[in-house]
Amino acid sequence: MLTNLKPQPADKILALMGLYKEDPRDTKIDLGVGVYKDASGHTPIMRAVKAAEKKLWEVEDSKSYTGLAGDPAYGTAMRDLVLADSVSADRVAAVATPGGTGAIRQAFELARMANPDVRVWVSNPTWPNHVSILNFMGLPVLEYAYFDAVNCVVDFDAMIASLQGVKAGDLVLLHGCCHNPTGANLTLEQFGQVADLLLEKGATALVDIAYQGFGDGLDDDAAATRLLASKLPEMLVAASCSKNFGIYRERAGVLMAISEKAETTPLAQGSMNYLNRQNFSFPPDHGPRLVTMILTDPALKADWMAELEEVRLGMLGLREQLAKELRERTNSDRFDFIARHRGMFSRIGASPEEVLEMREKFGIYMVGDSRMNIAGLNSVTVPILAQAIATTCK
Known part of the structure; x- marks a missing residue:
């Protein structure tokens, strides 16, 4: 029976993750996978979640x-x-x-x-x-x-x-x-x-x-x-x-x-x-x-909301920084939409060929339709990405 199975197409984002891991360049940037990352590239456990887990460990008495x-x-x-x-x-x-x-x-x-x-x-x-x-x-x-x-x-x-x-x-x-x-x-x-x-x-x-x-x-x-x-x-x-x-x-x-x-x-x-x-x-x-x-829990909720707001403002700051860097490098407002978009993602309008060129020349890993994960950036990598976009996207 199992021999009758047919190969299924690989998930494009997961395949991109594999290519990123194999890239030896220290300057590579992962903008593909849709996971929040802090400035160090780590996906942290939120403070309120840690506190709730500790409390749950103490009081939970069944796994039914x-x-x-x-x-x-x-x-x-x-x-x-x-x-x-x-x-x-x-x-x-x-x-x-x-x-x-x-x-x-x-x-x-x-x-x-x-x-x-x-x-x-x-x-x-x-x-x-x-x-x-x-x-x-x-x-x-x-x-x-x-x-x-x-x-x-x-x-x-x-x-x-x-x-x-x-x-x-x-x-x-x-x-x-x-x-x-x-x-x-x-x-x-x-x-x-x-x-x-x-x-x-x-x-x-x-x-x-x-x-x-x-x-x-x-x-x-x-x-x-x-x-x-x-x-x-x-x-x-x-x-x-x-x-x-x-x-x-x-x-x-x-x-x-x-x-x-x-x-x-x-x-x-x-x-x-x-x-x-x-x-x-x-x-x-x-x-x-x-x-x-x-x-x-009022205290846990307040702490969660505060940390979530820090995350949100951090991503907005990266958006604004990237839009500013691109404005300076292209001498135009072409990419100002990045600051107006919201959430983890933006699609920047690059062609699949331009996305591939950015990956090969600059180590920028984004999905082929030019969707990029803003949370994959930090203040140091934003100028690198801006230069790659400005150089590649005509």
Whole structure:
């Protein structure tokens, strides 16, 4: 049987990581993998996470299962963090999942369960794994216009025009903040217009929010998701704690389903529990429990928010420094968009050939579509990157 298997295409980012490791140059810069790194290139454990782990070690007295949906307190804490008071709590069902990716997969499964003929719309471009999962599941994928690759901004008119093709029962995937891979976000007003269009078409929004707190702050980054939740009768939200809590390997995600009426919430909850059972039975608990402890303990939450703000401001500082260095080297404002983008990523508009040239000549490792991880930089490497871009990108 196993001899019948066919080789699968390698993940481009993981392959890039391998090339980076093999490069002997001391000046090489890794801007590929989507993991936060501090100025020394290390992905640290946040102070509040360390404190919560110590406390958990002292008080935890069992490793038994929690439940198909995970600890209900985790769902409540994440609902409050992401949705706040934008929607009545009795309309929200929630399940813990293995990371944000698990939440996305379960969202697609839930949509297919509710509508076997569901079509899923994704932005062009989007996180590659969105499309990979949908293709693997055999679900129809449609793209809506999103990014102006020449000016590196959102092409909102083209986006609205392409979403005119949305039909009732379709699922439209939106990035809640810090769009991956472009770093270019809709304004709150534009999100409102998208909500109005989806309401008119009878489509359902799925919001992928994986970087809350990395862009403009915890509440500002959740504002679009909350606006959509307040305007739409139904919505799905896939949230990740990997980035803003720095617990990548703990796989802490959550899927929330907002029903039109509270009476429907138990049906959504039961269906989500069932899907968890079919796919992995019980979700991980260690990471979600740490998140719950942090969000429900005032002192831990305050320290977590303070450190998260340090991370956010650090990335903004790198963006501003890079934009300034490029302005000086190119004698133009061509790359000023980098300072306006938000989150870990920006797509800088370089061609695949230019990306390859930067890798070969300067040891700059970024994804072929020119997506770069801002968090892979520090104040010393920013000028090196700026020189490589200015020299290569004509």
